[in-house]
Amino acid sequence: MDTKTLIAAYYDAFNAGRTDEMLALLHDEVEHHVNEGGIRKGKALFADFNRHMTESYKETLTDMVIFANEAGDRAAAEFVVNGTYLKTDEGLPEAKDQTYRLPAGTFFTIRDGKIARVTTYYNLADWTRQVSQ
Template sequence: MTDTQLIQTYFDAFNAGDADAMAALVSDDVRHHPNQGEVRTGKEAFRAFLSEMDRAYREEARDLAIFTGPTGRAAAEFVIHGTYLESQSGLPEATGQVYVLPVGSFFEIAEDRIIRVSTHYNLADWLQQVGG
């Protein structure tokens, strides 16, 4: 599978809400760098993050553009269309607010698995959209 195909498959699984399929694409020692918060290391920590996200948000990545560079490096730019379903600690109360947010993700790939994913978006923009 090419790096582009791997990242496309990752986002297809994301849009399908298929955490198992997403987890199957990452290495056992994946490093996950979220926009806010601590870096998570390992597939189980990644799965726990996905579970929390599925509980609190319903999201779809649209207008996906995938970029590849040197072997083992890729990036994706997309627009998240989401609904805030359940309140998160330190964030505004969830009341089903909808949001549309540009996002970028950066990937390191080895042996047909994602070994690092870093996601970035404008938190102030999201807070404004959900009433924070």
């Protein structure tokens, strides 16, 4: 599978809530660089993150544009996160089913035909403003 198809499959699985399919597309030694957070290494920690996110947020990504370099070992995606804040996340405002719409982007490293790095960026201050109104 080429890099753009790999990234599209990853996000198709995300939008469908099929986190097991997302995990299948990841390299065993995946590094997940969290927005304004640390680095989680390995599929187990990525799976834990997905479980937490599924409990706290309901999100669908739209306006997806995927880029890849010619070698196919690096990629990026730009999209809009359309979400609902379901359960209060530690250190963040109280969740009351607030909705939000937030531009975001992710950078990827591809190794052995799998996603080996996921680095996501979004404006946390914008998200906080939207859910605090």
